[in-house]
Amino acid sequence: MDITAIAAAIPYMNLGNQIAASVMKMSLNQLETAGDGIKKMMEMSVTPNLGGNIDISL
Template sequence: MDIAALSIGLAQSNLKQAVGISVLNMSKDQASGDAQALVKMLEQSVQPNLGGNIDIKA
């Protein structure tokens, strides 16, 4: 067994895992920001009187 090769392989594996976690965190942060923007947009577009009355006369 080559200890140096095992060490390099383990380091590369750890790096891949760290990069994957970092990318997922960035994606999560972006999705959170998008969700907050959507909620803010929906709050600004609320019209409380709209749909309160229905005209059912023919």
């Protein structure tokens, strides 16, 4: 490969890297949002007093 072809390809490689990084960032933001939603659902489903009292009378 000659030097001029390499020099011409470099801007496209940089653009590709920037696009890939942007897509990964968007994906990470979506995963964080989904994780926060799951965490909130789990916190709301907890019943803290469940099992605190045991009735052993017959």
